[in-house]
Amino acid sequence: MKRKNNPEWYKLIKLFKSIEPPYRITTGLTIPFLIGAYKLLNLPFSEISTLVKNIVDSEIDKFPIIQRCHVIDKHVIMVEDKAKCNREYKDFIKIKSDIGNGILLISTNTDIGKNLDQISNSLKLEYESTILREEYSWSNKNKHWRKFDEKEIELIESVKLHQKVVE
Numbered sequence: 001m002k003r004k005n006n007p008e009w010y011k012l013i014k015l016f017k018s019i020e021p022p023y024r025i026t027t028g029l030t031i032p033f034l035i036g037a038y039k040l041l042n043l044p045f046s047e048i049s050t051l052v053k054n055i056v057d058s059e060i061d062k063f064p065i066i067q068r069c070h071v072i073d074k075h076v077i078m079v080e081d082k083a084k085c086n087r088e089y090k091d092f093i094k095i096k097s098d099i100g101n102g103i104l105l106i107s108t109n110t111d112i113g114k115n116l117d118q119i120s121n122s123l124k125l126e127y128e129s130t131i132l133r134e135e136y137s138w139s140n141k142n143k144h145w146r147k148f149d150e151k152e153i154e155l156i157e158s159v160k161l162h163q164k165v166v167e
Contacts, residue, residue: 007058008041009034009051011159013079023151027069028078031127036136036148037156048127049120056104056116057097065092066119067107072140075110075123095119 012034016025029037031048038045045051055064055077062079069076085092085105093106093114106112112122130136135145137152148156 006060008038008159009055009077010060012037015155015159026071028076030074030076030138031123032130032136034077035131040153040156041160048124052120056095057099057102059100059102063103063105065105065107068110072138074138
């Protein structure tokens with residue numbers, strides 16, 4: 001029996017939601033964090049739009065959502081149960097994959113666009129300079145972007161070590 005492997009962005013969100021503070025996240029991971037993590041995993045994206053397209057095209061057991069996190073005031077990618085989304089998030093913008101059944105939801109708490117190009121361009125404008133400086137991690141304590149610390153690197157690399165083999 002073949003199982004699809006979940007994409008790294010999803011594994012990273014699940015990992016960082018499950019660990020102890022101070023590295024635990026409450027909602028999701030930022031766009032710069034995911035770009036930097038993929039670079040560490042030797043799976044770099046050349047542009048934010050490629051990451052967003054990868055998320056839209058992913059077929060997982062939950063819906064990915066881009067929202068502005070109320071804690072750090074940055075855009076994050078989070079995941080939520082499909083049933084809850086269908087029940088409670090009817091006003092969210094739905095971006096459908098053009099190659100499969102994947103769907104990305106855009107929260108009503110942000111105004112980054114109504115289609116994939118607008119969303120990618122908005123995120124690029126907001127985060128491109130941060131990514132070019134390789135400052136992928138937001139320090140909520142100090143209110144600034146910074147490079148990954150050793151523990152974050154270790155956690156990100158652990159995703160690569162624990163990849164499941166397709167049977």
